[in-house]
Every structure is written in C-alpha cells, then in structure tokens.
Amino acid sequence: MDLSLSAEDRAFREEVRAFFRKHLPADIAEKARRSFHLHPEDMLRWQRILHAKGWAAPAWPKQYGGPGWTALQRYIFDEELCMADAPLPLMAGQGVNMVGPVIYTFGSEEQKAQYLPRILSGEDYWCQGFSEPGSGSDLASLKTRAVADGNDYVINGQKIWTSLAHNSNMIYCLVRTDPTVKPQQGISMLVFPMDTPGITVRPIISIDRGHSLNETFFEDVRVPRSSLIGEEGRGWTYAKFLLGHERFTIAEIARSKRRLQRLRQIARATAVGDATLADDPSFRDKAAAIEIDLLALERMGLRIAWEMDQGIDNMLSASILKLRGSQIIQAVTELSVEAMGYAGLAYESLPDGLSHSPSAPDIAQGKMEEFLFLRAATIYGGSTETQQNILAKMIYAGA
Amino acid sequence: MDFHLSDEQAMLKESLSGWLERNYGFDQWRKLTRRRPPQSAENWDSFAAMGWLRLSLPEEAGGMGLGALEETNIGEAFGSRLVVEPYLSAIVLSAGLVARAGTPAQRSAMLPAIGDGQLRIAFAFAEAESRFELSRIQTRAMRTEAGYALSGRKILVLDAPGADRIMVLARTAGEISAEAGLGLFIVDPASQGASMHPYTTVDDRQAADIIFDRVIAEEALGDPEAAYPAVAAATDRALVYLCAEGVGAMGALCEQTLAYVKIRKQFGQPIGDFQVIQHRIVDMRVQLECARALTLYAASVSDGEPVERARAASAAKAQVGRSARFVGRAAVQLHGGIGMTDELAVGHYFKRLLMVETMLGDIDFHQKRFASLPSELA
Numbered sequence: 001m002d003l004s005l006s007a008e009d010r011a012f013r014e015e016v017r018a019f020f021r022k023h024l025p026a027d028i029a030e031k032a033r034r035s036f037h038l039h040p041e042d043m044l045r046w047q048r049i050l051h052a053k054g055w056a057a058p059a060w061p062k063q064y065g066g067p068g069w070t071a072l073q074r075y076i077f078d079e080e081l082c083m084a085d086a087p088l089p090l091m092a093g094q095g096v097n098m099v100g101p102v103i104y105t106f107g108s109e110e111q112k113a114q115y116l117p118r119i120l121s122g123e124d125y126w127c128q129g130f131s132e133p134g135s136g137s138d139l140a141s142l143k144t145r146a147v148a149d150g151n152d153y154v155i156n157g158q159k160i161w162t163s164l165a166h167n168s169n170m171i172y173c174l175v176r177t178d179p180t181v182k183p184q185q186g187i188s189m190l191v192f193p194m195d196t197p198g199i200t201v202r203p204i205i206s207i208d209r210g211h212s213l214n215e216t217f218f219e220d221v222r223v224p225r226s227s228l229i230g231e232e233g234r235g236w237t238y239a240k241f242l243l244g245h246e247r248f249t250i251a252e253i254a255r256s257k258r259r260l261q262r263l264r265q266i267a268r269a270t271a272v273g274d275a276t277l278a279d280d281p282s283f284r285d286k287a288a289a290i291e292i293d294l295l296a297l298e299r300m301g302l303r304i305a306w307e308m309d310q311g312i313d314n315m316l317s318a319s320i321l322k323l324r325g326s327q328i329i330q331a332v333t334e335l336s337v338e339a340m341g342y343a344g345l346a347y348e349s350l351p352d353g354l355s356h357s358p359s360a361p362d363i364a365q366g367k368m369e370e371f372l373f374l375r376a377a378t379i380y381g382g383s384t385e386t387q388q389n390i391l392a393k394m395i396y397a398g399a
Numbered sequence: 400m401d402f403h404l405s406d407e408q409a410m411l412k413e414s415l416s417g418w419l420e421r422n423y424g425f426d427q428w429r430k431l432t433r434r435r436p437p438q439s440a441e442n443w444d445s446f447a448a449m450g451w452l453r454l455s456l457p458e459e460a461g462g463m464g465l466g467a468l469e470e471t472n473i474g475e476a477f478g479s480r481l482v483v484e485p486y487l488s489a490i491v492l493s494a495g496l497v498a499r500a501g502t503p504a505q506r507s508a509m510l511p512a513i514g515d516g517q518l519r520i521a522f523a524f525a526e527a528e529s530r531f532e533l534s535r536i537q538t539r540a541m542r543t544e545a546g547y548a549l550s551g552r553k554i555l556v557l558d559a560p561g562a563d564r565i566m567v568l569a570r571t572a573g574e575i576s577a578e579a580g581l582g583l584f585i586v587d588p589a590s591q592g593a594s595m596h597p598y599t600t601v602d603d604r605q606a607a608d609i610i611f612d613r614v615i616a617e618e619a620l621g622d623p624e625a626a627y628p629a630v631a632a633a634t635d636r637a638l639v640y641l642c643a644e645g646v647g648a649m650g651a652l653c654e655q656t657l658a659y660v661k662i663r664k665q666f667g668q669p670i671g672d673f674q675v676i677q678h679r680i681v682d683m684r685v686q687l688e689c690a691r692a693l694t695l696y697a698a699s700v701s702d703g704e705p706v707e708r709a710r711a712a713s714a715a716k717a718q719v720g721r722s723a724r725f726v727g728r729a730a731v732q733l734h735g736g737i738g739m740t741d742e743l744a745v746g747h748y749f750k751r752l753l754m755v756e757t758m759l760g761d762i763d764f765h766q767k768r769f770a771s772l773p774s775e776l777a
Contacts, residue, residue: 001402001403001404001405001408001468001699002400002401002699003400003401003695003696003699003700004400004699005400006400009400072400257776260776261777264777284770285766285767285770287770288766288767288769288770289766291714291769291776292693292714292717292718292766292769293689293718295696295714296689296690296692296714296718297689299692299693299695299696300688300689302400303402303692306400306402307402317688320684320685320688324685324689385678388677388678388682389674389678391681391684391685392674392677392680395657395680395681395684396657396661396671396677396680
C-alpha cells in the first residue's frame, strides 16, 4: 500500500500546470471565474487550444483521438484545470464527457467516424435530451415517441432542462420506440442535428437570471434510422453507462477545492470592524469543516480513480461521490454568499448575460450566481434522493 | 499510488479476524467486562503470542517495525469487537513514547518486555484544567537528590488499574501551556505519595484519577525538558488508531442495523422496506466511508512531515467524531427501544464510539487544530 503520487504522476502534474500557465487565455480564465454561462465562442476557442495539444477529451482512448490517460492522470488534469480557472470540458457542451464515450463504446463505425472528430475539434456542440416534464427522477417513464417510418424515425414529444440547447447543433435523445414492453426496454437513443425541421427550443431562465436551460419540443421531426445508437430498446443501458461516467466528474472535487480557496480570499477582502472576516473564529470553523469534508471526498475520489485503473467498477463509491460532492458544492457556495453579507444582496444582470454584484469586491463576483444556479447540483445527474435509492439497493444487496 | 493490502497486512487481517471470531463474541465480551479490572491476562498473552504487541515496535527492540497502516488494521478489528484490552494505552501510546523519546538503553530495556506482554505502562497526560491541550500541563517534576519528584493530579488515565508502570507527562520548566519544558517520567504506581482512584469508564473499561504528592520517579524518559515533539508524534499516531477503532465499531453498527431493519416487522412489513429507513441506512454508510477514507489517509502520512501528519490526524479525528455521532445515534434510533437496552450490543458500540469521539480531543478541538495549521487552500 502506497497512497502517495508517483514521480511520473507528479511530473505529469507539472507538465499540465506549465501548459495551462502558458496557453490558457487570461480573458477566458477571468470569464470562467466570474460566471457559469460562458459564450460558445470562448468555449470553442479553449477547446481548440486543448485539441491542438491532443488534450480535448481527457477520458478518451488514444484510438479515438484522446490522450489515453489513466483515471489518475485524468484526476490530476481536472485538478489543474480547476486551479487554473480554466473552463471544464464538461462546460463545452456535452460531447466530450457524455455522448462521446457512448458513441465510441456502442456506436457504429460510421457514427464514430462522423461524430468523434467533430466533438474533439469543437465543430459539433451537443446537448442532452433526457428529462421530460413528467419524467425527472423516474426517467424510464419518458414519453417522447419515435415511430419507425420507412428509412426514418418520426419523433414527437418534449424534453426539458436541455442545457445549452440554444447553443448546440447536435442532440442525443432518449425516445420511446416500443410502448408495449417494460418501460426500460422500450427506450432507444437517437442522435441528430438540432436544425432538423420540427424542433423548437424555448429558454428557461433559472433563479440566477441566467440562460443555460431550455425546453425542447419535437413535432413530426423526421430523422434517418442511421441516427440510432447501438440497438433499438437498449437506450436505457446506454444512458446508465453515460450517467455512471458522469457521476465521477459531477462530484467536482477539484472545483470545490478552488471554490474554498476563493471563499477564504473573499473573507480576507471583507472588513469586519478593524479585522476581516477571515479572522472570525466562527467563519474559520465553518470553512475548516467544509475543508475536512472535502479532504474525505478527495481521498475517496483518488481511490476510485485507482480502482478504475485496476479495472474495478465500484458503483457504490461512485454514487457516494456524487451524493457527497453535490452537498459539498452547496456548502461552499452557501458559505461564500454568507461571507458576502449585504454585498451579496445587490445583484444585477448585465446585457451580456453575466451577473454583477455592484457592491462586492472583485474576488466575489459571480458567487451569488453560482450559489443560486448550483441549487441544481443536488438535483441533476440523479438527485440526492435518487442516489439514496440507488445506494440503498446496493447496500441491501450486500455491497 | 497503490491501495492494495501488503502481504503483511493481508495476513494480519486474516489472523485478527480468525482470533476475534473464536475468542471475542459479544457473550465473551460481556463476561470479560464483568471482571475487575475488565481485562483478560490470557487475551493479552495471546496478543503477544500472535505478535500484535510488537508489530509497530522498532526491529532492534525485537519488534516488526511495521507502521500506522498495520496499526489501523488492528484498530479496526478491535473496534469491531469492542476489544477492552489496553492496546491503545500500553502499545500505541506508551510503547510509542518509549520508542520515540527513550534513550537507546531505555528502549532496549523496556520495549522487548512490552512486546512480550510482560510490561504494561499506562500514560497519564490529561489534567482537569487542560481539556484537550496536550501542553497545558500543571503537574510539576522537581529535580531532587533522590530523582525527579512529581506533584499534581492526572485524570482519566486509561487502563491505569492493573498497569505495571505509569508514564507521567509533567513540567520541568516553562509556563503552563509551553511546549518546551515538558518531560515524561516512569513511576511505579505503588510508590509513596501516589494515590490512585480507579473507576469504570462509560464503555465498561477501566481508568483512574491519580494524585501525585512528591512521588519520586524511577527515571525520566529521554530528555526531561524536551518530550513534547515525541508526545505530539505519538498522540497523532494514537489518533489514527482511535479513528480506526471508530471505523471498526461503525462498520459493526452498520451491519447490525441493516440486519435488524430487514427482520423487524411493523405495519405488516419489514421496517427496512420504508424509504425513510433505507435512506438512513445509506446515510450511515456514507458517514462510515468518509471516516474510512480519512483514516486511511491519516495513517498513510503518519510517519511523514509533522504538519501534514498533524493536519491529517486532526481531519480524520474530526470526521470520525462526526461520523460516530451520526452512525451511533442512527443505530440506536433504528433499533427502537431494544437499541437502548444493556442487553443488546448496539448500546455498547454507541458508548465505545463516545469514547472514540472524545479521547485525545473532540470534534471541535480537532477542527480548530486543523484550521490552525497551514492549508493549500488558504
């Protein structure tokens, strides 16, 4: 047993850090610091820089244009991304971390050749059509219908919470192809362009007043049968595979570490009488409590990364990671807003979509927006209560 | 990075679980804790024969020179069976202090006897006004012609009744909270001027308050003015061991509680079918896994650089304290009335976890200590 990073892993960290220091544009880092809702042009610019280096899709195997890193290297890469305030690949639409792995694992050779290079280059920008108004945690009850008609499918229905649909040119979508079998077995996954006739996207403004969420409507949308990923009726399996992939990244361990650092900077910039909030024992205790939680999460994350490299599939830990990770995201963003006091309450939206806290120090810009938007952290990707249900099933079965 | 158990660890885990399975069922524990003192010399001899007592002692003193990771294997196994023998006090703390602070002559005189189970030393550090601060020591050690004379009062000296010697943390110089000027002194509990007031702890073990009135120590362990770094290192190691005991006890509670909610029926069905119970079971497990992750981390750095060692030990202890509260309370709650009876094991695990939570510093203390040390996230 040796729980420290090897010399190779430490050298890898230095390499990544040096690259970001040299190549991450300062204006992009500044925007990523200030807001969630980045412009697609900025994302694309960053994606191209990573792509030129061969780092656009950290989790992909070499044969599909990824760097072929170990899970531990990906973990280190992610940490350096966060510490440099770089946008995460996750924010570059859902191509890299979501649909890409589904396509190279279950897609046809034609689909791989057609889509994977365009995900890497940033030419295609993907969104996800999973949730529906009546199908949130009970995703398998989804009703959007795809009916085979000659060489096509005809799609009718509605998706909701389609993040970045308004910036996306491609969608991967769960649809019901067979209403006569068990709900999970009648679902298929289709991929198609967003400019296909019959698709309407309507914005949903979230409580931070930002726009990243949408409703997407499908009215007699006709797509070729070659849009099907894998086999008909196996969409649920592919979705579970994808969400399993996601659970590791959406715990946001490294991003929470960065947020905690920022929180302490805000506290130092916040005067309380002759001292600062950073000197307040109660604040220090609260921040320390979060840091301890985060340290435990980090040790679990490293263990999962190691297990992935050993070929051990630890679903229990992955669910715990998502559950705790999202709670810690909320704890640190809550304390950030608490630290701002009155300055947090002044909150404006600028014409470019960014938020602005006029009476807050520069270091605290974007914090109220983040706090508000990240109420979603315990809802998306399988809500806390859904994770508890999944975990209960595993624990009752002896995990 | 490699999380695989070493061969030594795998063998150790196997021998621990085999021996405990045969000799440490709850009924056996109950018989044992009715004795005064509630320990068994036969068990201690068995521990010595299995090599568990000399596991972490240095090799030149007949030990196996293994580290904190192996000690956590012992702690977790002992915690899972509520082992009452004085492993924490006699081995992790006292032997650890002899190894760290003793002169070469003292190490070779004492450690082999400790490893053979022939010499048991209890460690007297806490005082009524020190709360959890290890350097806030009022007990004085005055140099006299007959040797060091100790005066003061120590509380909660774990396993003092039945110990062959007491190791006393006392001040030879400096202000009350100074780290400099502290020494460790070996005392025969039968010495003139030493009066011991033994009592049972909340978890059915034995401890004592000891009053020292000009008690002449047999010897000072190493430098009588500079013991603090060794005390800090040994107690950080002991924190990791305590955390492992907590993880073991919590693991047992999670298992027992899950088994119970599956068979206990109300409203015509097992209560474990109710979602509110299922989610509580999940939350218990999540708390256990958080505690396990930080305990392992703290063990892995416990022989390393002192600041990281201290930070990790305090983080683990605070986490284990919080987890212990949650898991202990939820276990009693989900068992309902039967969970708070003396008859069932659950309440005894609950009380052991209370010891783990408080010994060597509670949640608040370690959170503050953690916050006071430099962080990469400052």
